[in-house]
Amino acid sequence: xxxxxxxxxxxxxxxxxxxxxxxxxxxxxxxxxxxxxxxxxxxxxxxxxxxxxxxxxxxxxxxxxxxxxxxxxxxxxxxxxxxxxxxxxxxxxxxxxxxxxxxxxxxxxxxxxxxxxxxxxxxxxxxxxxxxxxxxxxxxxxxxxxxxxxxxxxxxxxxxxxxxxxxxxxxxxxxxxxxxxxxxxxxxxxxxxxxxxxxxxxxxxxxxxx
Amino acid sequence: xxxxxxxxxxxxxxxxxxxxxxxxxxxxxxxxxxxxxxxxxxxxxxxxxxxxxxxxxxxxxxxxxxxxxxxxxxxxxxxxxxxxxxxxxxxxxxxxxxxxxxxxxxxxxxxxxxxxxxxxxxxxxxxxxxxxxxxxxxxxxxxxxxxxxxxxxxxxxxxxxxxxxxxxxxxxxxxxxxxxxxxxxxxxxxxxxxxxxxxxxxxxxxxxxx
Numbered sequence: 001x002x003x004x005x006x007x008x009x010x011x012x013x014x015x016x017x018x019x020x021x022x023x024x025x026x027x028x029x030x031x032x033x034x035x036x037x038x039x040x041x042x043x044x045x046x047x048x049x050x051x052x053x054x055x056x057x058x059x060x061x062x063x064x065x066x067x068x069x070x071x072x073x074x075x076x077x078x079x080x081x082x083x084x085x086x087x088x089x090x091x092x093x094x095x096x097x098x099x100x101x102x103x104x105x106x107x108x109x110x111x112x113x114x115x116x117x118x119x120x121x122x123x124x125x126x127x128x129x130x131x132x133x134x135x136x137x138x139x140x141x142x143x144x145x146x147x148x149x150x151x152x153x154x155x156x157x158x159x160x161x162x163x164x165x166x167x168x169x170x171x172x173x174x175x176x177x178x179x180x181x182x183x184x185x186x187x188x189x190x191x192x193x194x195x196x197x198x199x200x201x202x203x204x205x206x207x208x209x210x
Numbered sequence: 211x212x213x214x215x216x217x218x219x220x221x222x223x224x225x226x227x228x229x230x231x232x233x234x235x236x237x238x239x240x241x242x243x244x245x246x247x248x249x250x251x252x253x254x255x256x257x258x259x260x261x262x263x264x265x266x267x268x269x270x271x272x273x274x275x276x277x278x279x280x281x282x283x284x285x286x287x288x289x290x291x292x293x294x295x296x297x298x299x300x301x302x303x304x305x306x307x308x309x310x311x312x313x314x315x316x317x318x319x320x321x322x323x324x325x326x327x328x329x330x331x332x333x334x335x336x337x338x339x340x341x342x343x344x345x346x347x348x349x350x351x352x353x354x355x356x357x358x359x360x361x362x363x364x365x366x367x368x369x370x371x372x373x374x375x376x377x378x379x380x381x382x383x384x385x386x387x388x389x390x391x392x393x394x395x396x397x398x399x400x401x402x403x404x405x406x407x408x409x410x411x412x413x414x415x416x417x418x419x420x
Contacts, residue, residue, distance in 0.1 A: 011304070045345075052341040058268070082410055086403040094221070104400075113408035121403025128397040131262040132389070135255075139371060140390055146367035147394075147401050150360035155405035157356035159413055161349060179342070180350055184357075185402070187338040189395045190314075191357050193296040193331025195365035196391070198323035200292055203369055 003029070006039045010047040017047065025050055025065050049179070057182035067182070071174035085181040086120050096126035103129060103141070111148045154188060213239070216249045220257040227257065235260055235275050259389070267392035277392070281384035295391040296330050306336035313339060313351070321358045364398060 007014045020026040026046055029037035053064040067085055104125045108115050115122060132140045158180055165176050217224045230236040236256055239247035263274040277295055314335045318325050325332060342350045368390055375386050 048341075048344050052345060056337055056341045082406065086406065104404075107401075108404050108408075111405075113404055114411050115404045115407050119404050119407055121400035121407075123400075125397050125400030125404070127266055128393045128400065131258075131266045131393055134258050135262060135385075135389060137385070137389060139374065140386070140393075142371060142374075143364075143367040143390070143394070143397070146363055147398055148405070150363040151398060151401035151405040152409075153356055153360040153363070154353075154402050155409045157353040158402075158406055159409045161352060163413065164349065175345075175347070176350070179345060179347060180353075181403075181406070183338045183341055183350075184353070185395070185399045187335050187353070188357055188361060188398065188402070190331035190333075190335030190338065191317075191361035192364050192368075192395070192398070193391075194314075194318055194323055194325045194329050194335070195321075195358070195361040196292065196296065196368055197325050197329055197331075198318075199362075199365045199369045201324050203373065 001039050001044075003037060003039065006043060006047070009044055010051065012047050012051055020047070020050055020061075023061055023065060025061065025068060049175070052179060053182050056186055058186065059182060067178050071178045082177050082181075085178045096123055096130050100126035100129035100133070104144070107144045107148050110145070111152060113152075154184070158184060211249050211254075213247060213249065216253060216257070219254055220261065222257050222261055230257070230260055230271075233271055233275060235271065235278060259385070262389060263392050266396055268396065269392060277388050281388045292387050292391075295388045306333055306340050310336035310339035310343070314354070317354045317358050320355070321362060323362075364394070368394060 001009070003014045003017060006012075007017060010017075012020075017026065021028050026043060029039040029043065032038045049068070050064060053059045053067065054061060057064075059067065070085070101122065104122055105115070108122075129141055129144075132138060161180055162173060162176050165172050211219070213224050213227060216222075217227060220227075222230075227236065231238050236253060239249040239253065242248050259278070260274060263269045263277065264271060269277065280295070311332065314332055315325070318332075339351055339354075342348060371390055372383060372386050375382050
């Protein structure tokens with residue numbers, strides 16, 4: 001198909017398609033003549049994945065490129081793909097404090113988790129705690145144990161979907177990890193707002209502007 | 211204090227401070243002479259809040275402005291503040307399908323939630339489902355009931371922190387809602403990655419690149 005057809009089928013503009021090619025996220029099409037390039041179904045599949053990561057998952061193009069490169073490499077061990085998908089978090093602009101890191105690590109220990117020091121989630125969670133402290137709102141950290149219990153329920157469901165796809169080959173397993181990790185954050189954030197409204201109505205009789 | 215001192219104390223550059231003032235997120239300082247402006251502790255407190263929302267919470271400056279305006283208004287009902295803080299989600303670029311909206315609403319109903327149709331989380335969750343379907347990965351939607359259970363645990367903890375601050379006045383309650391909602395997503399995403407690593411190690415013996 002031509003680039004205009006690819007744009008219509010994927011919902012991604014021709015300008016963005018050209019940009020993704022120039023940035024190395026999408027392989028170039030096949031030159032079939034002067035100013036003519038043909039794209040195939042592989043391009044469409046790939047564009048849908050890119051669009052999911054960038055538009056719905058909120059990844060930067062640079063982060064999406066790293067994640068896709070990891071998922072593309074057939075020699076990449078499963079644990080590495082998970083590690084790279086896990087890095088799809090806003091990076092703290094300054095390193096979190098050792099106090100907050102220790103506090104999050106302690107919550108993980110009480111939950112019985114085995115987590116290495118370099119886990120990107122540990123730094124991200126500690127960065128949030130630092131912000132609570134900087135705002136003088138240490139009380140907000142009281143949610144930690146409940147959030148950890150919830151995170152465990154989510155992670156079990158995540159690994160269940162990975163387990164069910166182990167026979168489908170490494171490419172599918174990698175896609176599961178990448179898509180499930182990145183878009184799963186958005187799914188969880190959405191459900192959390194629904195539950196907040198419901199819980200607010202239950203306690204205070206009001207939860208929404210309408 | 212002068213702008214350079216405010217920048218040093220807040221960790222926000224003088225250029226960004228001037229931008230936040232021009233965008234209406236931060237009140238201007240007091241002119242004390244030619245090319246001299248004085249800032250107070252209120253500015254420092256406000257900057258820490260802006261920095262939390264933008265740098266750690268990942269909000270755009272426009273979204274942070276809306277959220278802060280809602281939290282600032284003493285006449286704003288609590289339910290409205292929650293509603294506006296809830297809108298701090300990536301907006302779907304196209305409306306979600308009615309099928310996905312119905313599917314998420316059904317999960318909410320089974321969970322016993324009362325949620326109005328315009329809840330921004332409903333649209334965000336449905337947009338993720340649409341992406342799973344577009345990628346041919348309907349199997350990923352199997353996580354929905356587990357995610358909903360986890361979201362309920364999180365929302366209960368969220369409303370607990372709000373309840374404990376009801377006596378501290380509307381400004382504190384609004385700050386709790388805004389900070390807790392926006393940064394809570396990042397905290398939960400971090401803990402989820404820790405739990406994923408731990409669960410991956412438990413099942414597959416590998417979970418991290420190190």
